Amino acid sequence: GQVQKLAYSLLNDEQVRDFEINRELNLGFTLEEVGRFRVNIFVQRSEVSMVIRYIKWAIPTIDELGLPRVLKEIVMNKNGLVLVVGSTGSGKSTTLAAMIDFRNHHEGGHILTIEDPIEYVFRHDKSIISQREVGIDTLSYENALREALREAPEVIMIGEARDAETMKAAINFADTGHLCLTTLHAVNSNQAMDRMMNMFPSDMRNQLLMDLSLNLRAVISQRLVPGMKGKLACAVEVMMNTPYISELLRDGKFNEIKEIMEKGDATGMQTFDQSLYDLYKSDQITIKNALAYADSSTNLEWKINFGGDQKKLDTRHNLNKLGGLEELTLPSEEV
Structure with missing residues (x-):
């Protein structure tokens, strides 16, 4: 059909073979003077179908995205592991791109990205940025990760930590003096820790906890919330690896971390609920x-009722005016 012809026109021979074997494929492509697009090609009812998403040329800044300023400090670390987590479509890739570009504008060095596919295209500034796309510039994540240190980067960005091997490589990069940033599907920092633990066999978990306690720098979790006038607001949870949190990580006491985060204003830490409270107070949601x-x-x-100075409102009264608490629908935590 017409969709299949269009889809195949975007693919090289190797990608066509890959698609015909796996029946699904992700890729990115650029139209000059138009922009860049992320494409998912799949089969439904024996017909080839496509979903195409437009990616803006300009990489948004941390400030333009309304993200916490502490992200600027996090991405300037000399080494360590940084996780950006959230559900599908929560803007993880955009946040990661904004952080990488901030470092690009403020610090010299070599930044290596391994992506499937490349989304935002970076331009060299103070840093040299090498972007490798799985399936085009390298055969696989495994190959690219294995060769990464030979390419002499100071910073390594991995598009997604999909499995134990990728996560193990990310931790190893951090442990050998590099700054490594990657994304993970999780709804908050606690679930991110649990997901990482569950990637590995039980006999490796004590070593993993020790590695995380020493090398993790931050976990940035985000959710896109419907805002005013059809816009989306980004609620962000930030967990920083302070000395006390490092102890909790080493002991596997993930459930105690949130309480520390709630008290972590001086370090830039905040919970989702604190972020949502700030968005509400600033009339964004x-x-x-x-x-x-x-x-x-x-x-x-x-x-909201008792912690604010200007909006000590009876929220139940307001919610009932909006349709009632019984109509409140919680977002799915499926990722």
Whole structure:
């Protein structure tokens, strides 16, 4: 059909073979003077289909995205592991690109990215940036990760930590003095820790906890929340690896980390509920959406009622005017 002809026109011979074997393929392509696109090609009802997403030429800045300023400090670390986590479509790749580009504009060195596919195209500034696309510039993530250190980078960005081998490589890069950034599917930092632990056999977990306690720099979790006038607001949780959190990581006490994060203003740490509270106070989101996307709607409602100075409102009264608490739909945590 016409869709198959269009899809195949975007592929090289190797990608065509890959698609015909696996029946699905991700890729990126550029149209001069138009922009860059991310494409997913798949088969449904025996017909080739496509989903195409437009990616802006300009890489948005951390400030333009409304992200916490502490992300600028995080990406300037000399070494360590940084995780950006969230569900599909939560903007992880955009946040990662903004962080990489901030470093590009402020620090010299070699930044290596391994992506499937390349989304944002970086331009050299103070750093030289090498972007390798799986399936085009390298045969596989495994090959690219194995050769990465031979390419002499100071910073390595891995598009997604999909399995134990990729996560092991990311931790190894951090352990050998590099700054490594990657993404993971998880709804918050606690789940991110659990997901990493579950990637590995039980006999490796003590070593993994030790490695994380020493090398993890931060976990940045995000959710896109419906905002005012059809815009989306980004709620962000930031976990920093302070000395106390390092102890909790080493002991596997993930459930105790959130309490420390709630007290972590001086370090730049914040929970989702704190971020949602700030978005509500600044009139970027409604009460209803703040509570719908909270980790603890009860705690956030209490904070809105009693923790603010200008908006000590009865949220239940306001929610009932908006359609009632019984209509409040919590977002899915499936990733």
